[in-house]
Amino acid sequence: MIWISAARPGRTHDNTAARHDRILAHLRAAGLGALADLGFRGLDNDVRDPVIVTGFHASRTHKLAPGQKTANRVLAVGRAPVEHGFAHLKNWRILTKLRTDPARATRLLRALLVLTNLEVNR
Template sequence: CETVRTPYKRHRTRPRLSPGQKAVNRAHARIRCRVEQAVAELKRWHVVDRFRCCPHRAHTIIAAITVLNRIETRR
């Protein structure tokens, strides 16, 4: 079962975020940045345009493509 994680948000009526909450938000931003870069790369190469398979299988294929792409771009 996958979980959805969201950053902490401060509202006008609540006190400021604690240092722990700010640290969680920074960690979330780091992960989100990498995910957004990977999705942008997949969109650029039109990888997911024609997927017609099970989402679990698509996840494995996309993960493999992302790893291979990173290896290739580091050369």
Template sequence: MLFYRAALPLSSQTLTYLAGILRRNRQALKSTKRRLNPGQQAMLVLVYLRKGETFAEIAAGFDVGTATAWRYVQEAVALVAQRSPTLDQAIRAAKRTGYAFVVLDGTLIPIDRLAADRPFYSGKHKRHGMNIQVLAAPDGTPLWTSGSLPGSVHDLKAARIWGIIRRLQAAKLITLADKAYVGAGEKVLVPYKGRDKPQSQKTANSAHARLRAPGERANAVLKNWRILRKLRCCPLRAGQLVKAIFVLQAREVR
């Protein structure tokens, strides 16, 4: 195997943050003697998440076994995902900040599944994956991410399963969403549907799209972490991975 020097487009602040979490966890477990120190483990995890390399590749790069690399990643992802805010906390934070509205959008995390795995197949995206709901600020800053559901689940159904619609209605927080959320309620504003719409509805749809577009970039921000471009692990881990990446991405923009 050949080796080469490579750069990771992340700040040292994110590395320090993750290393601190791992160090405190090791102290709590009284497990301080390991092959890699907390800083090296943090770097290994960030390489896996940001660059999407396989466990065999990162194991070779850090001179550890593949199983060890797998355990290091599982441990770190679980610890960081726990720090992701709940939906109620995200809604309260949005109201405190004074956002005029928030943006709700669903995204599909592709997975390596066969055509026979119908529950994971998204007819909208024409591929297998896991449905993740993302709540974002008007400028595209992610505020909250849901757990994962099979890709065949419609966005509106997923939003109802996670209680998003009910909580947004209770908070009286105006939400912009695309046509997949038609019927979500009066506080969830969606574009007008149908052909041959009057000019007033076309104008409203254009204004709606301009306001919603920056918020929908939150999904692109999260998918800059290449592990989310195609999961090669258990699909049920998608939600936990997204939550961990959400927490780490928040450190990048501070």
């Protein structure tokens, strides 16, 4: 992970925060992308040059093709380390005291990001 957006007060959905912060424009300008879960479908509608990569959605009437299933597996493998990192933060209860102050949460998570990147590069 190389960047964390600022925390928003209240119950703001990630898609709303991403649109408000113009995350897509910043990622595209930097030549970066993001792997996301199915909750972010529809956020990035640029089919030729997607910045937000999401998986394929199946339903009872629409089954996934073998290639789509493989793409979902590859995406899951790429997202797993980040999901495990957030699971560790939750298990360590680091984020439990941050419910009242979004600015404090942003500073703490960005500091954790720096420390994590230092450890990875070491």
